[in-house]
Amino acid sequence: MDDIVKQAMAKWPNVPNCYGWLGLDERGHWYLRDDPTQAQGRFQSGVPGAKGSLLQHEKLIEFIHRNYAADSTGAWFFQNGPQRVYVELAATPFVWRLSSDFKLTAQTSAETQAQTCYTDEAGRVYFQTAMGFGLLHTLDVAKAAEGLELGLWPLESLNAADMPNQFGYTLSPEAVNKKPL
Numbered sequence: 001m002d003d004i005v006k007q008a009m010a011k012w013p014n015v016p017n018c019y020g021w022l023g024l025d026e027r028g029h030w031y032l033r034d035d036p037t038q039a040q041g042r043f044q045s046g047v048p049g050a051k052g053s054l055l056q057h058e059k060l061i062e063f064i065h066r067n068y069a070a071d072s073t074g075a076w077f078f079q080n081g082p083q084r085v086y087v088e089l090a091a092t093p094f095v096w097r098l099s100s101d102f103k104l105t106a107q108t109s110a111e112t113q114a115q116t117c118y119t120d121e122a123g124r125v126y127f128q129t130a131m132g133f134g135l136l137h138t139l140d141v142a143k144a145a146e147g148l149e150l151g152l153w154p155l156e157s158l159n160a161a162d163m164p165n166q167f168g169y170t171l172s173p174e175a176v177n178k179k180p181l
Helices: 003-011 036-037 060-064 138-149 160-167 173-177
Strands: 016-022 030-032 068-070 074-080 081-091 094-096 115-120 125-129 133-136 155-157
Touching: 016 074, 016 173, 036 173, 060 068, 081 173, 115 138, 133 138
Parallel strands: 016 081, 094 133, 115 155
Antiparallel strands: 016 030, 068 074, 074 081, 115 125, 125 133
16 A cells, blocks of 8 residues: 555545445456446446446556555455545456466456466356456456366356355445445
8 A cells, every 4th residue: 555545544534435436347447437427327237338437547547556455344445545435346356367377467467376267157267366366357268278278276166146255355335335315
């Protein structure tokens, strides 16, 4: 976490959390979701326009990556100064890229090694690592098949709906923390 973020947290300890404004898609892209976007539906809904605006500002994305973490309930957030901006996940908290030497790199640029490979009912590929659980980018599925043929990891099957509970993450912190009107 950036020092400036830690200083802001100490200076303003009681800033309310932010929900619904940031999303991570299945390809590791970040989306900003303003009020009109949120009114169109949940990030995970697939409703046209509900995803929001693709974030393209490199320095902001790097800042998000350096300050991306999970709370004790498995809800992922970006610590933006004194405020936690909770992330709506399309699938998992990490989206992996698989290198030619079978190392995994998250959307945050952190590198790790695969421990177990999983597939779901739709044929998507996931990896559990020491860093956490994540979806493999679709462009790297053939490389994962090569690694499986080499016996690099055990392969298990799971239903996608069971993954958040099994691996301890929350797809929609907003839905979990929504206050009744």
